[in-house]
Amino acid sequence: GESVGLHLPTLSVQEGDNSIINCAYSNSASDYFIWYKQESGKGPQFIIDIRSNMDKRQGQRVTVLLNKTVKHLSLQIAATQPGDSAVYFCAENEPGNTPLVFGKGTRLSVIA
Amino acid sequence: GAVVSQHPSRVICKSGTSVKIECRSLDFQATTMFWYRQFPKQSLMLMATSNEGSKATYEQGVEKDKFLINHASLTLSTLTVTSAHPEDSSFYICSARGGGHSSSYNEQFFGPGTRLTVL
Numbered sequence: 001g002e003s004v005g006l007h008l009p010t011l012s013v014q015e016g017d018n019s020i021i022n023c024a025y026s027n028s029a030s031d032y033f034i035w036y037k038q039e040s041g042k043g044p045q046f047i048i049d050i051r052s053n054m055d056k057r058q059g060q061r062v063t064v065l066l067n068k069t070v071k072h073l074s075l076q077i078a079a080t081q082p083g084d085s086a087v088y089f090c091a092e093n094e095p096g097n098t099p100l101v102f103g104k105g106t107r108l109s110v111i112a
Numbered sequence: 113g114a115v116v117s118q119h120p121s122r123v124i125c126k127s128g129t130s131v132k133i134e135c136r137s138l139d140f141q142a143t144t145m146f147w148y149r150q151f152p153k154q155s156l157m158l159m160a161t162s163n164e165g166s167k168a169t170y171e172q173g174v175e176k177d178k179f180l181i182n183h184a185s186l187t188l189s190t191l192t193v194t195s196a197h198p199e200d201s202s203f204y205i206c207s208a209r210g211g212g213h214s215s216s217y218n219e220q221f222f223g224p225g226t227r228l229t230v231l
Contacts, residue, residue: 008153036222043118043205043222044156089155097209099146100220102156 008087010107019077023090023103028071030092034100035064035075038087047075047088077108085110114140116208118223125196126231132192133226135206141186143210146220147179150203162189186210196230203227 013019025033031052036044050057050064050073057064063076073090087107091100115138125131135145144163148156160176162168162183170176178200180192189208193200205225 041203041225041227043224045222046219049219097144099158099161100207101158102148105155 008105008107010109012109012111013080015080015082015110015112017080019075019080019084019108021075021077021088021106021108023073023075023106025071025073025090025092025103027092027094027101029094030101031095032093033064033066033073034091034093035062035073036089036091036102037084038089038105040086044089080108080110082110082112084108114138114208114221116142116206116221116223118204118206118226120226121224122227122229124229124231127197128195130192130194131196131228132190133204133206133228135189135191135208135223137187137208137221140208140221141210142189142208143186144208145183145189146207146209147181147189147191148205148207150205150225156205159191193228196228198230201228201230 034049035047037047038044048059048062048064050066055066061078065074087105089105090103093100117136119134146161147159149159150156158171159174160168160170160181162181164183164186168181183189203225206223207220209220
């Protein structure tokens with residue numbers, strides 16, 4: 001199930017199940033979105049990205065969905081594995097040489 | 113993808129001392145570098161943006177005299193935490209953009225982070 005803690009919400013899933021991590025972004029001018037995975041003590045690791053002219057993009061075991069109408073982004077992980085346990089962040093970018101702005105993050109915990 | 117390194121990976125210092133963190137783009141020229149700070153169980157917060165050869169642009173609430181940023185070359189940026197205090201203890205992450213590996217999507221490449229602990 002999903003719970004909201006003081007800072008990071010946590011999503012717990014059984015190994016083999018599909019995971020869906022959600023993100024609400026705030027800037028309607030953003031045209032590029034990325035999902036990152038961060039393991040403890042490490043920097044963010046690129047997972048998948050999507051441009052605003054698309055609403056879906058698939059990678060290996062991962063799919064990103066973008067709903068610009070409600071400014072919502074989701075990351076779907078198929079057949080979740082223990083190695084997927086980490087914190088996942090969405091990030092948004094405006095056009096031009098502007099920095100990525102990160103969302104709050106979700107901790108994914110995979111139960112073996 | 114392009115590689116960004118940080119040094120040191122961990123540093124412990126006494127309160128009142130200064131600490132320098134290096135960020136290097138190893139196989140591309142980074143025209144822009146970004147410094148983020150991450151407190152436990154929180155997201156990455158942008159501290160400043162630096163373009164090579166220019167003064168850094170700091171985000172609101174980040175003291176430029178406390179967090180000195182130098183971007184003297186296209187492959188190196190440094191963050192110096194001056195007169196560090198325990199509340200500066202955090203995970204500092206740099207990110208670089210630009211050069212031969214940049215795509216039309218302006219991809220940012222992230223370093224592995226530096227854990228600063230101020231006693």
